Amino acid sequence: MVTRSPAPFGSGLPGAGRILHWFDRIAHHIGLWKFSVDVSVWSALVSKCFPIIALIFGAVLLKYGNMLPESRPIASQQTYQSSGTADRIPVLMLRDAAGMHGWDFGDGSLEGQDLSDGLRQAAADGLVSVWGRPRTGNSVASSAPLQIIDPAHWVDYRISDVPLSSTTDNSLVFTYALRDPPRRGGYVDIHVDRPQALKWLRTGALAFKGRNEAARRR
Numbered sequence: 001m002v003t004r005s006p007a008p009f010g011s012g013l014p015g016a017g018r019i020l021h022w023f024d025r026i027a028h029h030i031g032l033w034k035f036s037v038d039v040s041v042w043s044a045l046v047s048k049c050f051p052i053i054a055l056i057f058g059a060v061l062l063k064y065g066n067m068l069p070e071s072r073p074i075a076s077q078q079t080y081q082s083s084g085t086a087d088r089i090p091v092l093m094l095r096d097a098a099g100m101h102g103w104d105f106g107d108g109s110l111e112g113q114d115l116s117d118g119l120r121q122a123a124a125d126g127l128v129s130v131w132g133r134p135r136t137g138n139s140v141a142s143s144a145p146l147q148i149i150d151p152a153h154w155v156d157y158r159i160s161d162v163p164l165s166s167t168t169d170n171s172l173v174f175t176y177a178l179r180d181p182p183r184r185g186g187y188v189d190i191h192v193d194r195p196q197a198l199k200w201l202r203t204g205a206l207a208f209k210g211r212n213e214a215a216r217r218r
Contacts, residue, residue: 086131111165112162112164112165113161114210120154128192128196130149131146132187134147134185135188146191153175157177159174
């Protein structure tokens, strides 16, 4: 009668007994008798320990698996998946950021005009993307979607510097025509691309800060 050893690791891992059998033969061959035991003993030992090892390994994967390099999405994927929209902010948030960088928007200061001049140039150059809600005459639909403003718009239009300096309601910030008589149209509720605008604030905006005050003193 042929007696079969119990399937090691339970019935889920056939072939493991064959591997243990070869390990036993190699151990005898090279003289590691004290490490060589019957295949059934190896099978029983591993089958008892395997559930505990698997449980520990699974817990480690659950806790630290998201730290593996392969599981990290790149920055652009993270931004797109988290929002699904353009990364834009109200222009008044840019104004407040400028105030934290030393810009003066108090009474009598012309730096609101400096910011408007600089942002107009940056938008015309395509360095900062700008959005707004289309305006017809003096009216605007508050439900109108924000639309990207073409850089060519800034040839004849600028952002109103008085609301830009003093208001707390972004919907009151608008663009107006420089031509005489003023042309109708323009945009309200101005928004800007956050990364582009903050980068510009630290770099290109510095050339405009204080420019109108210096011109007034001449």
